[in-house]
Amino acid sequence: MSGTYLGMPAFPVAAKAALGNETLRGNLRHATHTIRDKREKAVAELDDWALLREAGKQIKDHTLRHLDRYLVQLEESVTAAGGVVHWARDAAEANRIVAELVKATGESEVVKVKSMATQEIGLNEALEAEGISAYETDLAELIVQLGDDLPSHILVPAIHRNRGEIRDIFREQMGAWGRAAPEGLSDTPADLAEAARLHLREKFLRAKVGVSGANFMVAETGTLVVVESEGNGRMCLTLPETLISVVGIEKIVPSWQDLEVFLQTLPRSSTAERMNPYTSMWTGTTDGDGPRAFHLVLLDNGRTDTLADEVGRQALRCIRCSACLNVCPVYERAGGHAYGSVYPGPIGAILSPQLRGIGSEVDASLPYASSLCGACYDVCPVAIDIPEVLVHLRERIADRGGKGHRLEKAAIKASGWVFDHPKVLAAGERVASRTRKLHPSRVPGAGAWTDSRDLPELPPEPFRDWWKKNRAEKNSAGNNSAESNSAESNSSAKNRGEGSAT
Amino acid sequence: MRAALFVTCVNDAVYPSTGIATVRLLERLGVEVDFPEAQSCCGQPQFNTGYRRETEPLVRRTTRAFEGYEYVVTPSGSCAAMVRRHYPEIGDAAAASLASRTYELTEFLVDVVGVTDVGAYFPHVVTYHPSCHGLRMLGLGERPRKLLEAVKGLELRELPGAEECCGFGGTFAVKNSDVSAAMGQDKVRSAVSTGAGVLCGADNSCLMHLGGILSREDAPMRALHLAEILASTEEEPWS
Numbered sequence: 139m140s141g142t143y144l145g146m147p148a149f150p151v152a153a154k155a156a157l158g159n160e161t162l163r164g165n166l167r168h169a170t171h172t173i174r175d176k177r178e179k180a181v182a183e184l185d186d187w188a189l190l191r192e193a194g195k196q197i198k199d200h201t202l203r204h205l206d207r208y209l210v211q212l213e214e215s216v217t218a219a220g221g222v223v224h225w226a227r228d229a230a231e232a233n234r235i236v237a238e239l240v241k242a243t244g245e246s247e248v249v250k251v252k253s254m255a256t257q258e259i260g261l262n263e264a265l266e267a268e269g270i271s272a273y274e275t276d277l278a279e280l281i282v283q284l285g286d287d288l289p290s291h292i293l294v295p296a297i298h299r300n301r302g303e304i305r306d307i308f309r310e311q312m313g314a315w316g317r318a319a320p321e322g323l324s325d326t327p328a329d330l331a332e333a334a335r336l337h338l339r340e341k342f343l344r345a346k347v348g349v350s351g352a353n354f355m356v357a358e359t360g361t362l363v364v365v366e367s368e369g370n371g372r373m374c375l376t377l378p379e380t381l382i383s384v385v386g387i388e389k390i391v392p393s394w395q396d397l398e399v400f401l402q403t404l405p406r407s408s409t410a411e412r413m414n415p416y417t418s419m420w421t422g423t424t425d426g427d428g429p430r431a432f433h434l435v436l437l438d439n440g441r442t443d444t445l446a447d448e449v450g451r452q453a454l455r456c457i458r459c460s461a462c463l464n465v466c467p468v469y470e471r472a473g474g475h476a477y478g479s480v481y482p483g484p485i486g487a488i489l490s491p492q493l494r495g496i497g498s499e500v501d502a503s504l505p506y507a508s509s510l511c512g513a514c515y516d517v518c519p520v521a522i523d524i525p526e527v528l529v530h531l532r533e534r535i536a537d538r539g540g541k542g543h544r545l546e547k548a549a550i551k552a553s554g555w556v557f558d559h560p561k562v563l564a565a566g567e568r569v570a571s572r573t574r575k576l577h578p579s580r581v582p583g584a585g586a587w588t589d590s591r592d593l594p595e596l597p598p599e600p601f602r603d604w605w606k607k608n609r610a611e612k613n614s615a616g617n618n619s620a621e622s623n624s625a626e627s628n629s630s631a632k633n634r635g636e637g638s639a640t
Numbered sequence: 641m642r643a644a645l646f647v648t649c650v651n652d653a654v655y656p657s658t659g660i661a662t663v664r665l666l667e668r669l670g671v672e673v674d675f676p677e678a679q680s681c682c683g684q685p686q687f688n689t690g691y692r693r694e695t696e697p698l699v700r701r702t703t704r705a706f707e708g709y710e711y712v713v714t715p716s717g718s719c720a721a722m723v724r725r726h727y728p729e730i731g732d733a734a735a736a737s738l739a740s741r742t743y744e745l746t747e748f749l750v751d752v753v754g755v756t757d758v759g760a761y762f763p764h765v766v767t768y769h770p771s772c773h774g775l776r777m778l779g780l781g782e783r784p785r786k787l788l789e790a791v792k793g794l795e796l797r798e799l800p801g802a803e804e805c806c807g808f809g810g811t812f813a814v815k816n817s818d819v820s821a822a823m824g825q826d827k828v829r830s831a832v833s834t835g836a837g838v839l840c841g842a843d844n845s846c847l848m849h850l851g852g853i854l855s856r857e858d859a860p861m862r863a864l865h866l867a868e869i870l871a872s873t874e875e876e877p878w879s
Contacts, residue, residue, distance in 0.1 A: 154818045509809025512776040532690030554694045557680040567653045586814040590821035591852030601656035
């Protein structure tokens with residue numbers, strides 16, 4: 139699989155393939171449940187979690203509302219601190235800017251800090267086309283890169299891989315990228331981490347150019363922030379002579395103090411840590427310390443369009459913690475690749491169709507990749523109402539009509555008319571009930587239901603008829619004789635599936 | 641006390657027994673029940689599938705049907721959530737008023753009637769699945785469990801991973817039928833692992849999905865709506 143999401147199939151098709159992969163399902167189930175439970179404990183420790191969540195939401199909303207002003211302020215403060223700010227309208231422009239900056243240094247390789255924005259724009263592939271090797275240094279990103287794979291999770295890109303698979307990838311691929319894996323590498327986490335450390339150390343010490351994203355950018359000071367667990371980020375941000383950061387324009391917070399909220403909510407939500415091991419902050423360049431040159435590439439790539447949508451814009455609050463992925467029962471079963479984007483899971487289902495539009499098959503299918511169970515909204519540390527945005531995007535897709543939706547619209551209109559005429563509805567229910575013995579157990583065209591589930595058997599009469607006979611008419615006649623039991627004689631167990639009850 | 645029953649379209653057409661059970665239960669508790677016949681569907685399937693415009697006439701119809709009732713009771717968490725959460729957004733002031741007068745059955749019993757022991761008798765081993773909309777949108781919390789625990793003869797078994805979605809999700813069940821079925825099968829496996837013979841829920845659309853899987857897999861368990869368990873007494877046992 140090459141690092142591209144172009145031409146991915148619609149979600150249900152890709153999900154079906156993933157469902158058939160028992161190893162993948164086991165890996166995902168184990169990983170998501172472990173981290174889900176840990177997050178719950180980490181969040182429960184804070185008495186003021188609800189307030190922090192609300193504060194995070196408000197800070198983000200305020201910033202997005204005044205994004206123009208804060209972006210200009212950020213540009214001024216980064217420039218004043220010795221950095222250079224570049225503006226990129228889309229992926230192609232951002233990739234071109236970064237490639238030119240790297241070429242200007244005369245280097246042909248860069249080390250990278252894990253970054254969603256550079257994944258989003260396909261920077262590694264763009265650099266490769268320009269003869270520049272980009273080395274991922276985050277352990278999971280390394281696994282993905284060595285395995286010629288795609289990330290499937292925001293926080294743990296290789297969540298779909300287990301230890302044995304990782305050991306095999308290291309053994310087979312490390313040598314081609316640099317220092318080979320040690321002889322007799324086992325699949326214990328400590329051994330795997332040590333192999334990665336040795337392999338990466340060589341790259342850290344050699345690299346002259348580092349490429350990163352950022353979790354936050356402080357408008358008032360021009361400070362960028364990267365939070366991480368492994369320390370590879372700290373290496374990439376401090377050792378190279380040139381640092382290039384590619385950051386989505388929505389990653390701004392107005393002031394230094396605003397960080398106090400997110401530095402509490404992000405680690406607890408994402409890795410279930412009270413505090414992440416490494417928080418790197420840098421402001422422009424400093425003589426005798428760290429990179430000599432710092433470039434910030436501010437990326438739009440659909441964000442301004444997303445901001446224009448009053449309901450959908452809340453997706454831009456996202457701080458990429460991945461809590462929504464870890465609690466999502468759909469993600470847990472379909473895996474990250476089914477979402478056809480670097481942003482999988484619930485947040486991906488509302489972010490990708492907004493950033494990329496709903497033109498492609500996969501993007502138009504994403505808003506339906508949810509049962510609207512609401513678990514994602516509950517855990518989101520910036521209170522993005524993901525179900526609300528999903529329904530809103532479904533409206534947009536239904537409005538557009540197109541494949542499959544014309545028929546659906548006609549059916550919705552027809553059923554709507556029936557529901558608006560209860561007499562017709564009652565007559566229809568009556569006919570359906572009276573002919574119930576003739577209904578086939580597998581209705582043609584209902585395969586999507588009956589492939590795995592029996593259909594309920596219809597009752598002898600609808601509720602409204604029972605009411606008419608046993609309440610409405612009796613009340614008007616003032617008689618209180620025994621109720622007809624026709625409806626419940628068709629014991630509800632029958633039409634909900636029956637086994638032998640204990 | 642008087643209440644209007646909002647039976648919901650699925651219960652009306654497919655699970656009238658749940659409507660009957662709700663009527664009997666409420667009457668037993670001294671509530672006078674009305675059934676406004678102008679009611680049909682609350683519009684949730686249309687709304688959640690992205691057809692807001694097509695939802696509007698149903699919101700108007702439902703709002704009109706229940707005008708003037710202080711209490712509107714429905715044995716469905718998801719339809720109650722639709723009315724309470726989305727009617728104020730879609731409809732007018734009258735729709736918002738209906739939203740504030742609409743109660744899911746367990747809310748009505750515990751908060752309005754003020755009972756947890758409804759005098760029911762149901763000598764079976766039961767496990768309870770809290771459907772998502774009742775759990776997360778309405779915040780039903782412990783109400784269903786408290787009601788079940790007070791039922792004479794009933795043994796309640798904890799459902800592992802209870803708060804995970806069963807995979808029904810309305811049109812999700814057919815649009816993403818493979819994922820939906822996988823979620824349902826996992827839920828059924830958890831339910832059967834409790835050793836209970838009855839899988840109880842408070843949303844018949846979820847139970848239709850789970851019951852369909854139980855039936856297909858020939859599992860030693862049946863799905864049953866909470867209202868039917870609460871309606872069951874020693875004098876009039878519910879089958």
